[in-house]
Amino acid sequence: MKLQLALDLVNIPEGIEVVKEVQEYIDIVEIGTPVIINEGLRAVKEMKEAFPSLEVLADLKIMDAGGYEIMKASEAGADIITVLGATDDATIIGAVEEAKKQGKSILVDMINVKDIEQRAKELDALGVDYICVHTGYDLQAAGKNSFEELAIIKRVVKNAKTAIAGGIKLSTLPEVIKEQPDLVIVGGGITGQSDKQAAAAEMKKLISQG
Numbered sequence: 722m723k724l725q726l727a728l729d730l731v732n733i734p735e736g737i738e739v740v741k742e743v744q745e746y747i748d749i750v751e752i753g754t755p756v757i758i759n760e761g762l763r764a765v766k767e768m769k770e771a772f773p774s775l776e777v778l779a780d781l782k783i784m785d786a787g788g789y790e791i792m793k794a795s796e797a798g799a800d801i802i803t804v805l806g807a808t809d810d811a812t813i814i815g816a817v818e819e820a821k822k823q824g825k826s827i828l829v830d831m832i833n834v835k836d837i838e839q840r841a842k843e844l845d846a847l848g849v850d851y852i853c854v855h856t857g858y859d860l861q862a863a864g865k866n867s868f869e870e871l872a873i874i875k876r877v878v879k880n881a882k883t884a885i886a887g888g889i890k891l892s893t894l895p896e897v898i899k900e901q902p903d904l905v906i907v908g909g910g911i912t913g914q915s916d917k918q919a920a921a922a923e924m925k926k927l928i929s930q931g
């Protein structure tokens with residue numbers, strides 16, 4: 722099980738400082754959608770240059786032009802790029818083809834997918850690398866989480882790796898670990914803590930104890 726740090730509410734220098742603090746406890750650093758909106762793919766490039774041994778995920782949440790957008794994120798140095806599960810199969814197929822050509826991975830974000838079980842089966846058959854259940858900020862504020870959805874994808878996905886994101890904290894991590902996803906994505910649960918290093922270290926410890 723890997724730990725991914727999501728950077729959403731920072732600029733590039735602030736993001737690099739956070740990663741310096743926690744790098745030994747994380748496997749993947751995510752350049753979050755808000756950061757890409759503010760800074761562009763330059764944020765991906767600068768993070769990869771600063772931490773070449775970490776995998777970098779570009780949270781583009783691609784909805785169209787799958788092949789082209791995967792190509793641009795790959796050129797910037799992203800190892801993993803996100804595509805929305807709610808989009809059509811043509812976009813997923815284009816993204817998967819381009820990612821294979823570039824030697825990169827696709828993480829499909831299931832945010833706002835209504836039939837998680839059916840769509841997860843379809844995406845799995847299309848050859849995506851990760852399927853990720855995700856409760857976005859707006860639904861987190863309404864008290865939602867994706868723990869039940871994680872159990873669903875764990876049951877039906879046969880080939881892709883499974884992941885979960887959205888409001889995961891130290892207190893809720895054990896419930897997530899019970900389901901054994903391949904990847905746990907944490908943003909505010911680390912970046913919002915006064916001692917980010919201690920939070921990341923404790924999370925890594927729980928994850929390695931499995």
Ligand SMILES: O=C([C@H](O)CO)[C@H](O)[C@H](O)COP(=O)(O)O
Nearest residue numbers: 727754886887888889907908909
């Ligand atoms: O993808 C995300 C969100 O849509 C903003 O872009 C976050 O990176 C993801 O939710 C993880 O962050 P936390 O919810 O703060 O753990």
